[in-house]
Amino acid sequence: MTLSSMLIGVAIMFAVTYSTRTLGLLLIRKPIRNRFIRSFLYYLPYSVLAVMVFPSMLFASVSLWAGIAGSLVALVLAFFRRGLLIVSLASIATVFFVEILLLFLC
Amino acid sequence: MRFSRGFKDGLPIALGYLPVSFAYAMRSISLGFPAWFPILVSATNFSGMGQVAGTNLIAQDATLGLLFATMLIINIRYMLMSISVSQHLAPRFPPWQRAIVAFGLTDENYALAMRRPQKLTFAYFLGLMSCSFSGWLGGTVLGVGLNAVLAQVLVGETGTQIYTIVTSAFGISLYAMFVAIIVPPARDDRPTLLLVLLTIAASCLFYFIPPLHRLPAGVDIIVCSVVCTAVVSLLFPHESAAEDEQKEEKSAQTDRREEKQ
Numbered sequence: 001m002t003l004s005s006m007l008i009g010v011a012i013m014f015a016v017t018y019s020t021r022t023l024g025l026l027l028i029r030k031p032i033r034n035r036f037i038r039s040f041l042y043y044l045p046y047s048v049l050a051v052m053v054f055p056s057m058l059f060a061s062v063s064l065w066a067g068i069a070g071s072l073v074a075l076v077l078a079f080f081r082r083g084l085l086i087v088s089l090a091s092i093a094t095v096f097f098v099e100i101l102l103l104f105l106c
Numbered sequence: 107m108r109f110s111r112g113f114k115d116g117l118p119i120a121l122g123y124l125p126v127s128f129a130y131a132m133r134s135i136s137l138g139f140p141a142w143f144p145i146l147v148s149a150t151n152f153s154g155m156g157q158v159a160g161t162n163l164i165a166q167d168a169t170l171g172l173l174f175a176t177m178l179i180i181n182i183r184y185m186l187m188s189i190s191v192s193q194h195l196a197p198r199f200p201p202w203q204r205a206i207v208a209f210g211l212t213d214e215n216y217a218l219a220m221r222r223p224q225k226l227t228f229a230y231f232l233g234l235m236s237c238s239f240s241g242w243l244g245g246t247v248l249g250v251g252l253n254a255v256l257a258q259v260l261v262g263e264t265g266t267q268i269y270t271i272v273t274s275a276f277g278i279s280l281y282a283m284f285v286a287i288i289v290p291p292a293r294d295d296r297p298t299l300l301l302v303l304l305t306i307a308a309s310c311l312f313y314f315i316p317p318l319h320r321l322p323a324g325v326d327i328i329v330c331s332v333v334c335t336a337v338v339s340l341l342f343p344h345e346s347a348a349e350d351e352q353k354e355e356k357s358a359q360t361d362r363r364e365e366k367q
Contacts, residue, residue, distance in 0.1 A: 001165060006143055009164035009173060013157070014150040016177035017184070022208040024188030026201060032193055039339035041190040043301050045217050046291060047331040047338075048183045049284040050305040052155060055313050057281035062274045070275075074282040078289035084122035084214070091282035092125055096275035103267055 066098040107196070107224050112233025115222075119214045119234075120241025122283045126154055127242050129276035131249025132256075133158070136273065137165040141250045148246040152239060153212060154280050156180050182328050187216045196225040203228045210235030217287045297342035305334040 032038060057074075061067040074091040082090075127148060134144040139161070151157050159180055163173045188211060195204075210231065215238055219226055260269045292299040312318045312326035 001138065001167065005167065006139070006164060008170065009160065010143075010147055010150060012170060012173050013147065013160040013177055016174060017151050017153050017156055017181050018209060020178070020181040020184040021188050021211040022205060024185050024190070025192050025204040025208050025211075028189050028192040032189075035343050036339055038193075039342075039344040040335055041186070041193065042344045043298065043335045043338055044183075044186055044190065044331060045213070045220065046288050046298055047301055047305045047335045048186075048327060049213060049217070049288050050302045051309045051327050051330040053281050053284045053288070054306040055310055057278065057285070060274075060278050060281060062270060066274070067278070070278045070282070071285075074278075074285040075289065078286045079293060081290050082286070084118045084283050084286045087286035088122050088125055088279045088282040091278050091285075092275045095278050096271060099271040099274060100268075103271065 061095050061099065063099055063102055065102065066095045069098045070095040107222070107227040107230040109229040109233035112230040112235075113237045114233075115218050116215070116234040116237030116241075119218060119238040120244075122214070122279070122286075123238060123241040124245040124248070125276050125279035126283065127245030128249035128252065129273065129279060130154070130157055130161075131246045132253045132273050132276065134161050135250065135253045137161065139165070141254075144246050144250060145243070148243050152210065152242055153181065153184075179325055179328065183331065184211060187211055187213075190220070191216065191226070194220065194226050196227045199228065207231045207235070210239060212238070214238065214283065214287065297338055297344070300342075301334060301338040304338065305330055308334055 032041075057071045058064065058067045061070060070091045073094045074087050077087045077090055130148070131144040134147075135141065144161070147157050147161060151160070156177060160173060160177055163176060188208060191207070191211065192204075207228070215234055219231070219234060222230075256269055256272065260266065288302055292302045308330040309326060312321070312330065318326070
């Protein structure tokens, strides 16, 4: 890594991320009437987030058990409609304690 | 829909972003980047998955072509979100305002804004995005600072192990936040639940079948989400025209109520 490779890298990351976010907003100015496309756009975010979360979330921690415990805690709290922050903090704490526990047991 | 409404909606996102951007900053430093690097990336990109993937590639001295392609595949979902948001904007939304809104179009901002029944105004977006962006950037700066402190405090073998555990624990926060966004609607709406389960099944195929797993990160996101969403949209079309009119009426009422408060 050199200074220039870092700066060029950031420039590419910015250019790509920003263009994907602007294109739809700038090009599509009229309401879409098609029922299928409307449904598609309504459902899409849930599907995108679901692909990103499972199963990667289980393997995101150092140990698999901590990942499973953290995921379960997040699922249960989200099911009972806790907010973003509570779910996220509880899941961090779970992973932390399970991994500390494993560290001292093994 | 005023600035303050958006700002309030942005608060849980901003707080939820703190651990995620913490994790990103700590990870970048442990990869050998100088302190300004994660801060610059957070300030210009404002995206979780994309930043992590791009930063890893730069650390590995990957070619610029690979960096470009990976960023495009991981972020291509934003193109669909951007089209989706274009359908919910209040009238008289000039291009320069659209260009500003586009910068803050993260998964979380998008998901929260789309839950509002009203047409979305520029002031609302400014409130929502300035709030969540402060959380994102602030978390990155704090993460850089915390990393320096932890590196001083946690020395020796046990220290290094605990440091790894702390980074690992923060790393789950991005996923946990996504869980908090998808579970409640899936609980209330059968087609959404079906969609989520179908998507997870498809995602597992991509994860556990070796030739599919070797595909570049991001291919699975776009393939699984487009196919599963198309199937569910065909089986259970969501918004009929009638519902839409009701929605607009409801939105007008909600606006009036909020004006009174």
